[in-house]
Amino acid sequence: EAGVTQFPSHSVIEKGQTVTLRCDPISGHDNLYWYRRVMGKEIKFLLHFVKESKQDESGMPNNRFLAERTGGTYSTLKVQPAELEDSGVYFCASSQDWPSVNEKLFFGSGTQLSVL
Amino acid sequence: RKEVEQDPGPFNVPEGATVAFNCTYSNSASQSFFWYRQDCRKEPKLLMSVYSSGNEDGRFTAQLNRASQYISLLIRDSKLSDSATYLCVVRGNYGGSQGNLIFGKGTKLSVKP
Numbered sequence: 001e002a003g004v005t006q007f008p009s010h011s012v013i014e015k016g017q018t019v020t021l022r023c024d025p026i027s028g029h030d031n032l033y034w035y036r037r038v039m040g041k042e043i044k045f046l047l048h049f050v051k052e053s054k055q056d057e058s059g060m061p062n063n064r065f066l067a068e069r070t071g072g073t074y075s076t077l078k079v080q081p082a083e084l085e086d087s088g089v090y091f092c093a094s095s096q097d098w099p100s101v102n103e104k105l106f107f108g109s110g111t112q113l114s115v116l
Numbered sequence: 117r118k119e120v121e122q123d124p125g126p127f128n129v130p131e132g133a134t135v136a137f138n139c140t141y142s143n144s145a146s147q148s149f150f151w152y153r154q155d156c157r158k159e160p161k162l163l164m165s166v167y168s169s170g171n172e173d174g175r176f177t178a179q180l181n182r183a184s185q186y187i188s189l190l191i192r193d194s195k196l197s198d199s200a201t202y203l204c205v206v207r208g209n210y211g212g213s214q215g216n217l218i219f220g221k222g223t224k225l226s227v228k229p
Contacts, residue, residue, distance in 0.1 A: 033216070041121070043160065043203070043219040052159065056216060057138065091159060101148045107159035 006107035007094050018080040018087030021111045025069070025074070031049065031055075032075050033095075033105065034067060038088035045082045045092075049075060050098065082115045117142050121202050128226045133194045137223045139187040139204030146218075148207040149180055151189045153200045154222065160203055163189075185201035194227045201225070 013019050034046040043082045046065070047057040051072035060067070064083070068110045069075040079086055089112050093105040122139045142228075149166035164171065166178040166187055178192040185206055191202050204220040 011157070035217075035219075042118075042221040045216040048216060059216070080144065103148075103207075104162060107161070109159045 004092055004094050004106050006090075006108040006111050007109065009109065010112045010114075013082055014116050015084055016081045018078065019082055019113060020114070020116050021077045021079075021090055021092075023075045023077070023092030023094075023108060025092070025108055026096075029094035029096045029106075030072070031095045031098045031103075032069060033093040034075070034077055035091040035093065035107075036088050037091070038085070041088075043091065046077075048098075065110060079113075082113075087113055087115045118220075119143060119218045120204055120206050122220035122223050124221055125222060126224040126226055128228060129194055130228055131176045131194055131196060133227075134190065134192045134223060135194055136191075137189045137202055137225075139189075139220055140188070141185050141204075141218075142206055143206070143218075144185060146184075146185075146206045146208050149187050150205040150207075150217075151176075151178055151187075152203040152205050152219075154198050154203055160205075160219075163202070165186070191225075194225075196227050196229065199225055199227045 013095040033074045037043045048055045049069045059073040066078045068078040091110045093107045095105045099105045120141050151163040152160040154160045156224045166180045171181045175192045179188045201222040201224045203222045206218045
């Protein structure tokens with residue numbers, strides 16, 4: 001079974017440009033999450049989709065970030081315009097058993113974003 | 117105060133050693149607790165859930181003390197392959213709904229031959 005896949009694995013862009021990250025969850029997983037780790041900090045929650053709906057977007061840093069999950073399958077996270085502080089590793093995760101307290105998240109290998 | 121705090125390490129131990137990691141969390145309403153393992157430049161992977169009664173999985177033992185808001189992970193007979201960063205992770209219960217995962221910064225373990 002394919003795991004959570006993310007594309008691209010690395011992206012280097014200049015400040016002010018736009019970047020779109022993609023996540024394909026495990027097939028059949030209704031729940032999709034975006035997390036981010038900036039250098040020297042802990043991994044932090046960005047948002048949670050249940051199917052195509054945003055369940056919780058309390059972690060989105062500002063309105064330069066836009067996440068979509070049209071059709072409830074793959075998701076995209078767009079950063080426009082990118083700023084230096086957006087650099088970090090963006091992880092996607094999926095699960096099938098929210099809101100169980102025993103929910104198990106499967107993470108993708110992440111997209112390393114570098115904004116120069 | 118950070119929501120989940122861990123000693124960043126690094127812990128440098130010889131093969132065969134026993135090593136213990138600790139973690140504290142600030143939100144007493146937190147409901148679920150986990151240890152994740154993250155290898156260099158890889159994704160976090162669930163190592164084990166942590167239950168109030170304590171639980172063991174092979175060489176790994178996890179403990180939870182809700183009164184002290186403290187979680188621990190003990191690794192016995194360390195292997196070279198145990199070298200990684202260990203992330204303490206807590207799930208909150210916010211407003212009655214299932215909260216998201218809150219990560220500590222991680223504790224780096226290096227097991228030497």
